[in-house]
Amino acid sequence: MTTYIIRRLIQAVIVLILITLLVFFAMRILPGDPLMIYITEQDISLITPEMEAQLRHEFGLDKSLVLQYVDWISGIFHGDMGKSIHYRESVSTLMAQRIPVTLHLGLLAFLISSFLGILAGLVAALRRGSALDNIVTSLANFGISAPNFWLGIMLIYALGLYLRWLPIQGYTSPFVDFWRSTRQLVMPVSVLAAWSMAFISRQVRSNMLEVAHQDYIRTAWAKGLQERVVVLRHILKNGLIPVVTVMGIQLSYIIGGSVIIENVFNIPGMGRLMVASVFSQDYQVVQAGILIVGVAVVFMNFLVDISYGWLDPRIRYG
Amino acid sequence: MEINPTADKESSGVPPRVAEYRRIVRVLLRRHVVVFGLIVITALIVTAIFAPLLAPYDPYKTDMENALLQPNREHLLGTDALGRDSLSRMTYGARVALLVGLMATAVAASVGMTMGLVAGYFGGIAYIVIMRVIDALMAFPIILLSLVLSVLLGGGITNIMIAVGIGLSASYARVMCGTVLSIKENDYILSARSNAASDLRIMLRHILPNSFPPMIVLITINMGGAIMIEAALSYLGVGIAPPGAAWGSLVTDGYRYIVTHPTLALVPGLAIMLVVFSFNMVGDGLRDALDPRLRGVL
Numbered sequence: 001m002t003t004y005i006i007r008r009l010i011q012a013v014i015v016l017i018l019i020t021l022l023v024f025f026a027m028r029i030l031p032g033d034p035l036m037i038y039i040t041e042q043d044i045s046l047i048t049p050e051m052e053a054q055l056r057h058e059f060g061l062d063k064s065l066v067l068q069y070v071d072w073i074s075g076i077f078h079g080d081m082g083k084s085i086h087y088r089e090s091v092s093t094l095m096a097q098r099i100p101v102t103l104h105l106g107l108l109a110f111l112i113s114s115f116l117g118i119l120a121g122l123v124a125a126l127r128r129g130s131a132l133d134n135i136v137t138s139l140a141n142f143g144i145s146a147p148n149f150w151l152g153i154m155l156i157y158a159l160g161l162y163l164r165w166l167p168i169q170g171y172t173s174p175f176v177d178f179w180r181s182t183r184q185l186v187m188p189v190s191v192l193a194a195w196s197m198a199f200i201s202r203q204v205r206s207n208m209l210e211v212a213h214q215d216y217i218r219t220a221w222a223k224g225l226q227e228r229v230v231v232l233r234h235i236l237k238n239g240l241i242p243v244v245t246v247m248g249i250q251l252s253y254i255i256g257g258s259v260i261i262e263n264v265f266n267i268p269g270m271g272r273l274m275v276a277s278v279f280s281q282d283y284q285v286v287q288a289g290i291l292i293v294g295v296a297v298v299f300m301n302f303l304v305d306i307s308y309g310w311l312d313p314r315i316r317y318g
Numbered sequence: 319m320e321i322n323p324t325a326d327k328e329s330s331g332v333p334p335r336v337a338e339y340r341r342i343v344r345v346l347l348r349r350h351v352v353v354f355g356l357i358v359i360t361a362l363i364v365t366a367i368f369a370p371l372l373a374p375y376d377p378y379k380t381d382m383e384n385a386l387l388q389p390n391r392e393h394l395l396g397t398d399a400l401g402r403d404s405l406s407r408m409t410y411g412a413r414v415a416l417l418v419g420l421m422a423t424a425v426a427a428s429v430g431m432t433m434g435l436v437a438g439y440f441g442g443i444a445y446i447v448i449m450r451v452i453d454a455l456m457a458f459p460i461i462l463l464s465l466v467l468s469v470l471l472g473g474g475i476t477n478i479m480i481a482v483g484i485g486l487s488a489s490y491a492r493v494m495c496g497t498v499l500s501i502k503e504n505d506y507i508l509s510a511r512s513n514a515a516s517d518l519r520i521m522l523r524h525i526l527p528n529s530f531p532p533m534i535v536l537i538t539i540n541m542g543g544a545i546m547i548e549a550a551l552s553y554l555g556v557g558i559a560p561p562g563a564a565w566g567s568l569v570t571d572g573y574r575y576i577v578t579h580p581t582l583a584l585v586p587g588l589a590i591m592l593v594v595f596s597f598n599m600v601g602d603g604l605r606d607a608l609d610p611r612l613r614g615v616l
Contacts, residue, residue, distance in 0.1 A: 011450070018454040030470035141351075145595035147546055149553045150569050150587030157576050157583075256459025260550055274462065275554060278469045286466060294457040301457075 005306060012302050019294040024069050027283050059085055059284075072287065082284035086277065091288045094273060099292070101171055102262070102269035106254045108189045113196035113250070118243065120197070121204025125239075126231065128209065136201060143198025148257055152191045152264035159187060169266035188265045192257045196250050203246050208239040241311050248304040252297050345607035352603035355596035362593055365409055366416040373406035378561050386579055395585055398571060407563040408586060414564040415545050415593060418479055422544035423537055425483025430490025431526075431533065437491070438498025439521055448491065455488040464547055468556050475558045482547050486540055493536055497529040504528075531608040535601055542597030549590050565590050 056062045060071060060082075075082060081091035124136040160168035167184050174181040211217065212235055220230045259271035266272075270289060277285035347353055365372060374394075381401035389396040395404035437448035455463070460482075467481035501507065502525070510520050549566030551557055557564045565586040572582030 011453070014450050015453040015457065018450055019457055022454055026467070026470065141598065142591065142595060145542065145546075145598055146591045147549050147553075147566070147569075147587060147594075149550055149566075150583070150590065153569060153573050153576065153583055154587065157580055161577055252456075252459045256461040259459070259462055259465070260553070263554065275465065278466055279555075281469070290458060290462070290466070293459065293462065294454075297457040297459075298453075301453075 001309065004309070008302060008305055012298050015298055016295065019298075020073065020291060021069075023287050023290050023294075024072065025065070027287060028065055028068075059083065076291070081288040084277075084282050084285050086280045086282040086285070091284050094285060095270065095288060095292065098268060098270045098273050101267060102255075102258050102271060104174070105185065105188060105192065105261070105267065105269060106258055108185065109192035109196065109254055109257075110250065112189065113193035113200060114247065116193075117197040117200025118204050118240070121201035122208065122236070124201065125205045125208035125212070137205070140198040140201045140205075143194050144202065146194070148191050148195060149260050149264050151194060152187065152261060155187045155191060156264070171265075171267040171269070184265075188261050188267060191264075192254060192261050195257060196253055199253070200243065200246055200250070204239070204243055207242050208235060211235050211239040214238075241308070244304055244307055244311065248297075248301050251300045255293055255296070342607045346603050349603055351599045355599035355603070358592055358596035359600065362412055362416055362596075365412040369409045369413050373403075373409040375403035375406045377402060377406040377410045377563055386575060388579065389581055396579060396581055398582060399575065404568075404582060404585065407568060408565070408589060411563045411565045411568060411586065411589070414475070414558060414562065415548070415590070418475065418482070418548040418564075419541045419545045419597075421479040422482035422486065422548070423540050425480055426486035426540060426544070427490055427533065427537055429484065430487035431494045431529075433487070433491040434494025434496075435498055435521055435525065435529075438495040439502065439517070439525065445495075449495070452488045452491045455484075456492075458485075460485040460543075461547055461550055464551060465554065465556065468551060473556050475562075478548060478551055478556065478558075482544050482551075485547070486544060489540075490533070490536060493532050494529060497532055498525055501525050501528050535605045535608060538597055538604055539601035542594035542601070545590065545597070546594050 053062070060068055063071070072082060079092060081095070083089070084091055084094055087094060120136045120140070124133040127133050156168045159166045166186055167180075168187075170184055172181040172184055217230065217234055220234045225234075255271075258269060259274060261267070262269045262271035263275055270292075273285065274289045276282075277289070379402065381397070383401065384393075384397055385399055385401040387393055387397040387401075393403050393405065395408065397403055398407070433448050433452065437445045464478070464481040464485040467484060468478045471477035471481060507520060507524055510524050515523075548557070548564065549569075552564040552566030553570050555567075555570070557567050568586035569583045572579070572584075572586070576583050
């Protein structure tokens with residue numbers, strides 16, 4: 001197990017290095033110049049070639065690509081992720097302002113969708129063929145098919161503009177005004193959780209049904225165990241193991257979803273910063289954002305792989 | 319081609335091809351929701367091909383005197399802010415959806431399957447390098463990866479298809495690699511090798527056709543996924559140039575007038591949902607029909 005963890009850690013580090021290389025060189029080799037976009041946003045008549053060269057120097061864009069990469073990586077180890085060309089602010093400061101917002105939104109969605117998704121999948125599997133199963137299954141099938149931005153817009157229309165129950169946009173820190181913050185988050189969290197919830201319940205349902213057909217379940221029934229014991233101890237325990245993998249996938253989807261949802265609901269989180277920075281080709285911000293997302297997902301997958309072996313003793317590590 | 323050689327291991331002899339094909343069709347059509355999905359997909363294809371004949375009006379012709387009409391007999395879904403007929407724009411939007419879905423999936427399948435084939439067949443260094451690249455690609459949410467790539471490539475429908483395709487390719491590579499690893503152990507590969515078949519020939523003639531079942535399921539489900547990502551990208555504003563009509567951008571345009579004209583944003587979203595739903599259901603059905611063992615894997 002220890003050798004496996006070490007080997008898996010080395011793999012994770014290699015993947016992270018690959019991510020930095022992919023991101024850095026893709027952003028620079030593909031067409032587009034962040035400085036030109038910055039300049040055209042300013043008063044063009046005031047920019048002389050000397051000033052342009054000076055700006056280029058200020059952001060380190062006049063160095064060779066390899067040097068820029070080395071600068072970036074060594075900066076990260078010193079907690080310095082560079083400077084945003086568009087915001088004229090350090091990327092670390094920008095991220096520190098926005099990550100807690102996305103974390104608040106994402107964590108709530110993660111918890112709600114995991115809990116309700118597993119519950120719905122369980123109920124559907126245990127009462128297979130019932131009306132409840134049909135409702136859960138069809139809702140889940142529609143849930144994974146509905147585009148999240150559209151779902152958000154429809155909720156804004158129905159609950160915000162038509163019924164006037166909830167505020168339609170914005171974000172408030174829960175430490176400033178808890179009630180207002182919660183009211184503002186109801187719609188974005190619901191939309192963000194909807195897809196994951198549908199996905200998880202589908203997965204749980206099919207896993208449970210698969211486990212229910214295994215030989216050891218037949219044995220458990222045959223030796224006269226009570227339904228409660230068979231369901232809880234035999235089916236549930238084994239049926240939930242693959243759900244751990246789903247949790248890893250879910251993180252990626254929640255981050256991807258927050259990119260869209262933060263734009264729909266005008267929430268000043270990391271997702272909206274990323275979209276704005278992609279459009280203004282603000283290299284440093286996009287690079288840092290993608291790296292943070294990458295680290296989070298790689299770390300999550302690492303945890304999933306480790307816990308998998310712990311949960312299922314049949315898995316042996318070579 | 320034998321779809322699932324292990325399924326009939328108890329019966330003696332290999333079942334004839336026709337029976338296998340009939341079994342697949344029977345299992346596929348057994349569920350009503352799959353039939354429904356097939357009908358929707360057929361309708362989408364027909365609409366996309368015959369859009370100029372089916373659309374009641376020119377989707378680009380502006381008519382400011384008839385702007386923002388509510389749905390009525392002449393304009394079944396009303397008109398937008400520039401007086402363009404919504405139903406006609408929806409009809410042409412079907413073309414964009416289908417084209418992006420098809421092309422992005424084609425890019426994803428060809429890039430991903432090549433990577434998976436090479437990694438699984440050769441093993442060793444190729445396997446290690448390709449697997450780590452796949453891990454790195456999979457560390458990004460697909461929507462973020464496609465957004466960054468399509469903006470960097472310069473926007474436009476072609477670049478969106480490439481970007482979404484690359485974003486989706488990692489899952490093909492991974493599934494393909496696993497499939498190749500198991501197919502490689504079959505005796506017929508050994509037999510081909512003893513006949514001095516080249517690596518390329520073994521990969522293309524023996525392994526590729528036999529890895530078809532999991533791939534066709536992934537392709538079908540990803541058609542819906544690609545359409546959904548394209549819609550999200552065009553919502554964010556990366557989509558096709560303004561006069562063109564994509565379902566995602568129709569939702570964005572309609573959002574501005576949602577209080578007075580909710581159908582403008584409602585209908586294109588319903589269309590996206592219906593199409594994605596259909597591809598998902600047909601994909602599920604194909605998975606059950608082609609290989610029930612794939613349940614939970616894809």
